[in-house]
Amino acid sequence: MAETYDAIILGAGHNGLILAGYLGKAGLKVLVLERKPVAGGGLSTLEDPRHPGFLHNAHAFFLRAITAMPWYRDLELERHGARLIEPELNVALLTRDGRALEWWTDFPRTYESFSRFSRRDADALRRWHDEFVPIVEGVLRPEAESPPLPPEQRRALLMRSAQGRRLLEVSAMSPLDFVQREFEHPTIQAGLLFFNGLREVDLRLRGFGHHIPALLASPAKAQMAQGGSAALARALEAAVHDAGGEIRTMSAPKRLLIENGRVVGVETGAREDIRARHLVASSLNPHQTFLELLDTAFLPPFLRDRAAAFAYNLVAPLFALNLILKEPPRYAAAAHHPELDRAFMVIMGLEHLDQFPEMIRHHEQGRVPPPVMWGACPTLFDTSQAPPGLHTAFMWEKAPYRLHGDAANWDMARDEHGRVLLRLWRSHAPNLEEAVIDSFTRSPLDVERSLPNMREGDLLVGGFDRGQVGYHRPFAGAGQYRTHLPGLYLCGASSHPGGNVTGLPGYNAAQVVLSDLGLGGDWMPPPLEARLGRL
Ligand SMILES: Cc1cc2nc3c(=O)[nH]c(=O)nc-3n(C[C@H](O)[C@H](O)[C@H](O)COP(=O)(O)OP(=O)(O)OC[C@H]3O[C@@H](n4cnc5c(N)ncnc54)[C@H](O)[C@@H]3O)c2cc1C
Numbered sequence: 001m002a003e004t005y006d007a008i009i010l011g012a013g014h015n016g017l018i019l020a021g022y023l024g025k026a027g028l029k030v031l032v033l034e035r036k037p038v039a040g041g042g043l044s045t046l047e048d049p050r051h052p053g054f055l056h057n058a059h060a061f062f063l064r065a066i067t068a069m070p071w072y073r074d075l076e077l078e079r080h081g082a083r084l085i086e087p088e089l090n091v092a093l094l095t096r097d098g099r100a101l102e103w104w105t106d107f108p109r110t111y112e113s114f115s116r117f118s119r120r121d122a123d124a125l126r127r128w129h130d131e132f133v134p135i136v137e138g139v140l141r142p143e144a145e146s147p148p149l150p151p152e153q154r155r156a157l158l159m160r161s162a163q164g165r166r167l168l169e170v171s172a173m174s175p176l177d178f179v180q181r182e183f184e185h186p187t188i189q190a191g192l193l194f195f196n197g198l199r200e201v202d203l204r205l206r207g208f209g210h211h212i213p214a215l216l217a218s219p220a221k222a223q224m225a226q227g228g229s230a231a232l233a234r235a236l237e238a239a240v241h242d243a244g245g246e247i248r249t250m251s252a253p254k255r256l257l258i259e260n261g262r263v264v265g266v267e268t269g270a271r272e273d274i275r276a277r278h279l280v281a282s283s284l285n286p287h288q289t290f291l292e293l294l295d296t297a298f299l300p301p302f303l304r305d306r307a308a309a310f311a312y313n314l315v316a317p318l319f320a321l322n323l324i325l326k327e328p329p330r331y332a333a334a335a336h337h338p339e340l341d342r343a344f345m346v347i348m349g350l351e352h353l354d355q356f357p358e359m360i361r362h363h364e365q366g367r368v369p370p371p372v373m374w375g376a377c378p379t380l381f382d383t384s385q386a387p388p389g390l391h392t393a394f395m396w397e398k399a400p401y402r403l404h405g406d407a408a409n410w411d412m413a414r415d416e417h418g419r420v421l422l423r424l425w426r427s428h429a430p431n432l433e434e435a436v437i438d439s440f441t442r443s444p445l446d447v448e449r450s451l452p453n454m455r456e457g458d459l460l461v462g463g464f465d466r467g468q469v470g471y472h473r474p475f476a477g478a479g480q481y482r483t484h485l486p487g488l489y490l491c492g493a494s495s496h497p498g499g500n501v502t503g504l505p506g507y508n509a510a511q512v513v514l515s516d517l518g519l520g521g522d523w524m525p526p527p528l529e530a531r532l533g534r535l
Pocket of ligand 1: 064
């Protein structure tokens with residue numbers, strides 16, 4: 001007898017786990033299949049095998065406003081053990097001449113830091129912040145937390161309100177146009193575009209001019225999980241178990257089972273088929289879901305072409321240098337800015353706007369650009385991530401996946417490149433000369449090896465260009481989390497609103513799946529049409 005569940009979810013990253021939590025709470029019998037020995041996907045914390053007690057967050061670390069996410073509340077993650085820390089000096093950009101541009105959780109302190117660089121830019125920051133706070137709350141946040149609307153309907157609804165019209169007007173620019181038009185100081189321009197780059201939107205793309213004012217106005221700040229990022233995954237797992245769900249690790253589907261044109265389960269190869277009464281939801285990328293798991297007989301050629309054409313971000317892959325330390329990095333700039341001893345995200349190597357086009361050119365040619373890097377010393381804020389008195393720290397850098405034309409070149413080049421980053425780091429924090437006990441690096445190829453859904457090392461699991469946004473993410477005909485096949489849904493970062501640890505693809509997929517099953521739930525937000533229509 002085949003095992004039978006109500007729902008099978010492919011991939012136990014945070015999006016798959018969030019969907020599982022909601023379906024379980026709605027009374028469905030849920031199974032999550034995960035190819036790795038441990039659930040969590042990008043929420044991964046590894047103990048250093050050479051140095052027991054030192055924890056490294058191998059993928060996601062800066063978790064944006066998790067405590068404000070609806071699923072954090074609905075799935076009661078604090079009851080399940082999650083604790084988030086939000087350091088006050090949230091981000092500091094260090095310049096070569098020893099200055100620091102600072103973003104604080106407290107807006108007036110950010111204003112003060114900006115005004116030390118340019119009073120005019122600080123005023124622009126305040127103006128855009130104040131103007132976009134209601135746009136973020138009234139439009140952008142509801143849009144991110146709902147299944148997306150068809151573009152024409154969205155536009156018509158936005159045109160009916162002043163906030164909506166303003167959003168469309170600012171969006172029409174590219175992030176680069178926006179920054180060049182509104183800000184004057186090179187460090188501030190570069191810093192603002194860095195945040196755009198973190199979202200991985202190509203800074204030249206028109207249609208994304210609102211990204212920077214939205215980030216300025218967002219109450220969402222960077223947080224970290226106490227105990228390491230995997231601690232958030234453990235809380236999600238506990239929520240799934242609490243709702244009666246099951247997570248099966250070391251288990252990858254071989255093929256989707258289809259009967260009478262409907263997806264009814266999966267073959268895993270190892271055991272009997274596993275059947276799903278209602279649905280299979282995939283948090284994998286479109287290449288895996290449509291081209292690897294689906295028999296071609298069930299994929300019309302035009303959809304096959306769209307899935308095959310799904311594109312990954314050129315400038316998203318990351319190179320990481322991880323250190324274990326006798327003491328935390330002590331930045332020379334702290335002589336004038338003592339607050340830097342408690343800075344959370346620290347950015348180095350970024351001085352002016354021209355570095356961004358240079359970075360893109362290098363990525364296109366498979367070369368590593370001059371280093372621009374950012375990272376943290378987690379143990380400054382959470383001593384549980386290293387033995388007493390000792391520390392871990394890391395730096396990330398955007399690096400091309402195909403190094404000199406071939407990703408395999410990373411295996412030879414990795415350690416030497418780590419030394420390049422360490423040199424830059426030491427130039428800002430001279431105590432690292434003596435403080436480093438050990439180090440290791442991870443390349444974009446290592447990311448893909450660890451999480452094959454992050455194809456080409458793209459940690460966002462798909463670009464935002466070529467129309468791969470909103471209603472058409474991952475592609476037209478598979479937006480809104482539904483696919484062409486009854487019983488098959490999508491719920492991962494390749495769907496709206498995209499990658500990073502937002503949990504919103506999983507949260508939105510839960511709204512769609514439960515509505516299709518007629519199950520609803522009092523946690524569901526009002527329909528987006530109604531919310532935008534009320535503005
Ligand atoms: C180096 C790095 C740094 C990052 N830093 C940040 C950060 O600071 N902040 C942030 O918000 N985000 C960060 N990210 C991005 C973030 O980790 C991802 O965008 C996010 O994890 C995507 O969530 P997901 O649940 O959709 O997919 P994942 O977290 O990738 O989960 C997918 C799961 O599916 C599993 N899987 C894959 N293939 C199969 C298969 N065939 N069968 C079964 N299971 C399968 C995987 O093992 C994985 O567990 C980072 C990523 C990387 C690589």
